Amino acid sequence: xxxxxxxxxxxxxxxxxxxxxxxxxxxxxxxxxxxxxxxxxxxxxxxxxxxxxxxxxxxxxxxxxxxxxxxxxxxxxxxxxxxxxxxxxxxxxxxxxxxxxxxxxxxxxxxxxxxxxxxxxxxxxxxxxxxxxxxxxxxxxxxxxxxxxxxxxxxxxxxxxxxxxxxxxxxxxxxxxxx
Amino acid sequence: xxxxxxxxxxxxxxxxxxxxxxxxxxxxxxxxxxxxxxxxxxxxxxxxxxxxxxxxxxxxxxxxxxxxxxxxxxxxxxxxxxxxxxxxxxxxxxxxxxxxxxxxxxxxxxxxxxxxxxxxxxxxxxxxxxxxxxxxxxxxxxxxxxxxxxxxxxxxxxxxxxxxxxxxxxxxxxxxxxxxxxxxxxxxxxxxxxxxxxxxxxxxxxxxxxxxxxxxxxxxxxxxxxxxxxxxxxxxxxxxxxxxxxxxxxxxxxxxxxxxxxxxxxxxxxxxxxxxxxxxxxxxxxxxxxxxxxxxxxxxxxxxxxxxxxxxxxxxxxxxxxxxxxxxxxxxxxxxxxxxxxxxxxxxxxxxxxxxxxxxxxxxxxxxxxxxxxxxxxxxxxxxxxxxxxxxxxxxxxxxxxxxxxxxxxxxxxxxxxxx
Numbered sequence: 001x002x003x004x005x006x007x008x009x010x011x012x013x014x015x016x017x018x019x020x021x022x023x024x025x026x027x028x029x030x031x032x033x034x035x036x037x038x039x040x041x042x043x044x045x046x047x048x049x050x051x052x053x054x055x056x057x058x059x060x061x062x063x064x065x066x067x068x069x070x071x072x073x074x075x076x077x078x079x080x081x082x083x084x085x086x087x088x089x090x091x092x093x094x095x096x097x098x099x100x101x102x103x104x105x106x107x108x109x110x111x112x113x114x115x116x117x118x119x120x121x122x123x124x125x126x127x128x129x130x131x132x133x134x135x136x137x138x139x140x141x142x143x144x145x146x147x148x149x150x151x152x153x154x155x156x157x158x159x160x161x162x163x164x165x166x167x168x169x170x171x172x173x174x175x176x177x178x179x
Numbered sequence: 180x181x182x183x184x185x186x187x188x189x190x191x192x193x194x195x196x197x198x199x200x201x202x203x204x205x206x207x208x209x210x211x212x213x214x215x216x217x218x219x220x221x222x223x224x225x226x227x228x229x230x231x232x233x234x235x236x237x238x239x240x241x242x243x244x245x246x247x248x249x250x251x252x253x254x255x256x257x258x259x260x261x262x263x264x265x266x267x268x269x270x271x272x273x274x275x276x277x278x279x280x281x282x283x284x285x286x287x288x289x290x291x292x293x294x295x296x297x298x299x300x301x302x303x304x305x306x307x308x309x310x311x312x313x314x315x316x317x318x319x320x321x322x323x324x325x326x327x328x329x330x331x332x333x334x335x336x337x338x339x340x341x342x343x344x345x346x347x348x349x350x351x352x353x354x355x356x357x358x359x360x361x362x363x364x365x366x367x368x369x370x371x372x373x374x375x376x377x378x379x380x381x382x383x384x385x386x387x388x389x390x391x392x393x394x395x396x397x398x399x400x401x402x403x404x405x406x407x408x409x410x411x412x413x414x415x416x417x418x419x420x421x422x423x424x425x426x427x428x429x430x431x432x433x434x435x436x437x438x439x440x441x442x443x444x445x446x447x448x449x450x451x452x453x454x455x456x457x458x459x460x461x462x463x464x465x466x467x468x469x470x471x472x473x474x475x476x477x478x479x480x481x482x483x484x485x486x487x488x489x490x491x492x493x494x495x496x497x498x499x500x501x502x503x504x505x506x507x508x509x510x511x512x513x514x515x516x517x518x519x520x521x522x523x524x525x526x527x528x529x530x531x532x533x534x535x536x537x538x539x540x541x542x543x544x545x546x547x548x549x550x551x552x553x554x555x556x557x558x559x560x561x562x563x564x565x566x567x568x569x570x571x572x573x574x575x576x577x578x579x580x581x582x583x584x585x586x587x588x589x590x591x592x593x594x595x596x597x598x599x
Contacts, residue, residue: 048448048449
């Protein structure tokens with residue numbers, strides 16, 4: 001059977017099109033598998049629900065010591081702020097002319113405190129605190145904000161169970177809000 | 180320009196000329212050569228620099244600007260409480276075109292600038308993927324590459340409260356624009372096989388802040404890139420060497436520098452940088468979260484605050500406009516305190532989510548004036564006034580101030596911030 005040249009060209013173009021479509025899904029086979037141990041070593045994310053919080057625990061009393069040694073120089077003896085952010089107080093001020101944003105007044109999730117302290121604090125030696133001390137200093141800061149009692153000991157379960165006062169005050173982006 | 184105007188300019192050197200003369204003296208001293216008064220270099224005399232050979236080849240293995248440009252540097256406050264988590268601004272009013280030189284690109288760090296050996300840097304991609312992967316920098320560079328011109332802008336540029344800055348750089352110097360080269364993030368994600376539950380990607384930097392932001396998966400599969408080069412050379416350490424996430428149009432801090440990890444997840448992390456910081460407080464005490472896109476904005480750079488018009492007559496008004504939502508469609512300029520607006524000429528190419536240079540010829544009659552520009556982007560969004568923004572957002576909103584910023588020109592030609 002004779003095919004007009006234009007038909008052949010169309011068929012060739014069609015096949016070429018399929019090849020391109022298939023290529024979009026094709027892998028380049030670049031990189032190597034990450035092992036569970038490698039992932040465990042690097043994955044320091046704590047979910048806002050407390051997922052991935054490590055074993056261990058720490059209490060307010062131990063936290064007071066860790067705080068005075070590691071945090072007070074920048075954040076003030078009582079969390080009132082200094083070179084570093086203010087950590088304590090400000091509840092009830094967010095709608096005022098001078099809002100004070102702290103862990104207690106603004107942060108929506110308590111596990112974020114563990115996540116941030118462990119990954120980034122103290123600023124001169126991040127990722128140097130033990131998980132127990134991170135639990136402890138988190139407990140102390142929450143205690144300074146009146147969110148846990150003086151004898152509180154926090155672990156993965158109890159830290160995740162704390163309901164932060166400002167949790168429900170975040171809204172999604174409505175912009176453009178000015179036209 | 181008339182002879183009279185020229186003579187006037189020479190008698191009263193501008194601040195810039197003063198800086199240049201100072202740099203000349205400093206440069207001369209450093210080379211052990213006597214400082215030469217510049218009057219002998221003008222017509223009819225033969226300039227000094229024609230009477231002896233210049234510097235030999237190899238004098239500067241990596242080139243640097245002229246010694247007479249030593250005053251054109253990043254605008255870094257000398258009174259910051261600390262410099263590890265701080266920002267330095269681009270001297271926008273000293274630059275032309277749309278590309279920011281790498282040494283002048285704005286900086287914002289949250290834990291200092293790490294020194295990373297690229298041979299020891301890895302990108303881990305894990306979470307809700309079929310195949311968790313680790314890439315070396317050589318691996319990343321094997322993917323098909325792309326070069327694209329995009330701006331990056333800090334979300335707080337500027338804040339809503341006084342004191343407002345004196346110069347354009349003081350006000351909006353936390354925006355810069357470069358040609359980025361790298362690979363499309365979607366190609367890298369395809370390698371690992373995203374699972375259908377993956378709705379966000381958590382990106383983490385290898386700096387002392389381990390800075391972490393959650394990125395919606397739609398952006399990751401659209402125009403997001405992993406970039407390793409900026410304006411033709413490898414990224415500067417301050418911009419994330421050796422690897423940076425580029426999210427065109429999204430607020431600067433989400434363009435994670437020193438990128439080491441991407442984790443596919445079902446829900447955002449609510450990391451400290453997307454809750455405690457980079458959320459926008461409203462007057463009623465609620466706060467907007469995940470406010471990613473930088474809205475349309477423009478600023479006149481010439482003439483602008485701190486400069487001085489040298490005489491009446493022709494002056495070109497020139498500035499930059501940009502939008503995180505796409506291309507700039509139009510820039511309008513007012514030279515009569517907002518009573519009327521003229522359409523400025525846009526320099527081609529007008530690129531999506533890139534700085535766009537605009538210009539308007541202007542005859543200054545010598546009277547006091549207020550000049551300003553407003554940008555309109557391809558979504559027909561119009562850049563608002565500061566008063567309009569404040570009426571909705573209040574003064575404690577902190578981020579995403581994209582207000583029109585007028586400059587006051589005094590009868591003596593001095594330019595200052597009209598809202599101060």
